[in-house]
Structure formats: C-alpha cells, structure tokens
Amino acid sequence: MVTSLAAAVAAPALVLPMPGVPLPADCGEKDCQERLREGLAALREALAGHPPATLLPPADEVSRVQHRWLVGHHAAFAVWQSLADVLHVLAAATEAATDRLAVRAAALYDAYSVLFLYAGSCTPELYAAVLRPHMTATHPAFSGEWARDHAPVPAALRAARDRHPPARIAPLTLAAKDNRRVHMAVAGKLVPGGASLLQQAGRHPGHAPTEDEYALYDDYFHVRRQGLCRVTHRAQLVRLLGQCAADIARHGLGAVPAGCPERFTQDVLALLTAPVLAGEPPLLIHRLPKGRTT
Structure with a gap:
C-alpha cells in the first residue's frame, strides 16, 4: 500500500499530463486566466516580502521539512516538463532562435537547481528521521529515477547540444553543469554515506523503471x-514557485552544501522565479537578510 506524502502535507494534488503530451495553448475558460493573474500577483507580493497567508509554509520544523519535500518536488516536476519542451524546440531551432531558447532553458535549469536546494534543505538528521523512512515504507528501493517527468530531459539536452555549436548554447551548458553540481552537493549532504535506497535494495542505477514504479512515484507525490x-x-507552476519563494524569504535555505556553485548562495529568489516572470513587468525582489541562504 502506498503511503502518500500528501497524507502528511496539506497540499492539493499536482495535475500534469503525461510527459510528451502536447498542451493546448488555451482551453478558453476564463478561470484559467484568472488563476494565472492571481498567482502572479501573489508571487509578486511574496517577492516583495509580503506573502499572502495562502503561500506560507507550516510553522514547525518537521512539518516544514515534509512541506518542502512535497512542494519542491511538485514545482520541479512542472519545471521538468517545461524544460523538456524547450530543449526539444531548441534541438530543432534555427540559428536565429538559438540564443533566446538557450537562455530560456538555462533559466529553467537554474530554477530546478534552486528547487533541489529547497526540497533538500533539511539537516541530514531530519532527512534520516523524517523523509527517508517514509520513502522506504512506500518501497525499499524508492528512487528519484522513477520520476517520469525527468526521464525525457537528458535525451532532449543531448539533442540540443548535438544540434548547436557550444558557444551558442553556453548559458545552457553552464546551467546544466551547475545543476549536476547542486544535485551531487545536496545528495552528499543528506546521505553522507552515499548509498541510495535503490542501491541499498541491491539494484543498480540506470535501468529503466517499470510503469508500476513510475505510477508508485506519482502516487507517493500525489500527482x-x-x-x-x-x-x-x-x-x-506560478502558485508552487510562490509557495517556495514565500518559504525561502521567511526561513532561508539553511546551509548551502559544500560543492554548490557560488551563484546559488545569493539571489536565489530571482533564479527561482525567472522562468515564470520573464516578460512580466519588472519588480523589486525582496532581498533576504544576510546569511539567510547560507
């Protein structure tokens, strides 16, 4: 029986299409546009240092660890879908569109890096006591490799790199490399011994997950x-990033793990929200008190 993380966190289900399913540009319903406008307004308030109560995280530390794990993953899943779409377009793009698309993809990678820092911002002790047992109870080999929304991203990145000269997609290459460094740094902090649940269960990374494993992962994260x-x-995505931004502005990210690129120790709110604020009117982003991201 799946032990859904959502059972411990008061958060709505994340609604997403299957990876690779095209999204219609607009369904024509007024509620969609209204939700987007309201979400952008709430995000601006959070970035200005006045987050609406609906965006605030739980007050106690253990509940906030679970909240960050779920909301951070939800936001990452939506970012991965957008990232895969942009990378596929970039892989087929003309030279004239390359720069814009590479910058867009880089911004999505940077947002994902901040989300990884956010979701994994707890101490190793809290991770071992609160999160890891919960995943083990769901499945002894529970693994991030079972995230179906990330599966298309590496191949799409390779296709984009094969299509364009390195100099034309330099921002994307840097963001992807920095994302890998963030991933390794957070994993090394949370699991100092380095053994994942997948490895502890006697399985080796890199084997394609089964449909049951993809479904189990979705169920656990309430997708x-x-x-x-x-x-x-x-x-x-705007709502989710607003929740993350409000939480970071109030509580910070804790100690940034060793090996994390320096640029993720400052202006994390700008990096986090750039993908959804591109093209929006400029705004003054609330600066965290010194030391709140370190």
Whole structure:
C-alpha cells in the first residue's frame, strides 16, 4: 500500500499530463486566466516580502521539512516538463532562435537547481528521521529515477547540444553543469554515506523503471495525470514557485552544501522565479537578510 506524502502535507494534488503530451495553448475558460493573474500577483507580493497567508509554509520544523519535500518536488516536476519542451524546440531551432531558447532553458535549469536546494534543505538528521523512512515504507528501493517527468530531459539536452555549436548554447551548458553540481552537493549532504535506497535494495542505477514504479512515484507525490492547457500549467507552476519563494524569504535555505556553485548562495529568489516572470513587468525582489541562504 502506498503511503502518500500528501497524507502528511496539506497540499492539493499536482495535475500534469503525461510527459510528451502536447498542451493546448488555451482551453478558453476564463478561470484559467484568472488563476494565472492571481498567482502572479501573489508571487509578486511574496517577492516583495509580503506573502499572502495562502503561500506560507507550516510553522514547525518537521512539518516544514515534509512541506518542502512535497512542494519542491511538485514545482520541479512542472519545471521538468517545461524544460523538456524547450530543449526539444531548441534541438530543432534555427540559428536565429538559438540564443533566446538557450537562455530560456538555462533559466529553467537554474530554477530546478534552486528547487533541489529547497526540497533538500533539511539537516541530514531530519532527512534520516523524517523523509527517508517514509520513502522506504512506500518501497525499499524508492528512487528519484522513477520520476517520469525527468526521464525525457537528458535525451532532449543531448539533442540540443548535438544540434548547436557550444558557444551558442553556453548559458545552457553552464546551467546544466551547475545543476549536476547542486544535485551531487545536496545528495552528499543528506546521505553522507552515499548509498541510495535503490542501491541499498541491491539494484543498480540506470535501468529503466517499470510503469508500476513510475505510477508508485506519482502516487507517493500525489500527482494526478490528465490533460490541461498551457495557461493552467503555468498558473500551477506560478502558485508552487510562490509557495517556495514565500518559504525561502521567511526561513532561508539553511546551509548551502559544500560543492554548490557560488551563484546559488545569493539571489536565489530571482533564479527561482525567472522562468515564470520573464516578460512580466519588472519588480523589486525582496532581498533576504544576510546569511539567510547560507
């Protein structure tokens, strides 16, 4: 029986299509546009240092660890879908569109890096006591490799790199390399011994997950698969990033692990929200008190 993380966290289900399913540009319903406008307004308030109560995380530390694990993953899943889409477009893009698309993909990678820091911002002790047993109870080999939304990203990145000269996609290459460094740094902090649940269960990374494992991962993180339009997809991501931004602004990210690129110790709110604020009116982003991201 799956022990859904959502049972411990008061958060709605994440609604996403299956990876690779095209999103219609607009379903035509007024509610979608209204949710997007409201989400952007709430995000601006959070970045200005005045987050609405609906975006605030739990007050106690253990509940906040679980909240960050779920909300951070939800936001990452939506970012991965957007990232895969942009990388696929970049892989087929003309020279004239390359720079813009590479910058867009880099911004999505940077947002994912911040989300990884956010979701894994707890201490190793809390990770071992609160999160790891919960995943083990779901499945002894529970693994991030079972995240179906990330599966298309590496191949799409390779295709984009094969299509364009390195100099033209330099921002993307840097962001992807930094993302790998963030991933290794957070994993090394949370599991100092380095053994994942997958490895402890006697399995080796790199084997394609089964459909049952993909479904188990979705169930654990309370992901519901159904069609939705691009406006609703964006509104959902805006809401999630607003929750993360409000939490970071109030509580910081804790100690940034060794090996993490220096640029992720400052301006993390700008890096986190750039993908959804591109093209929006400029705003003054609330600066965290010195030391809150370190």
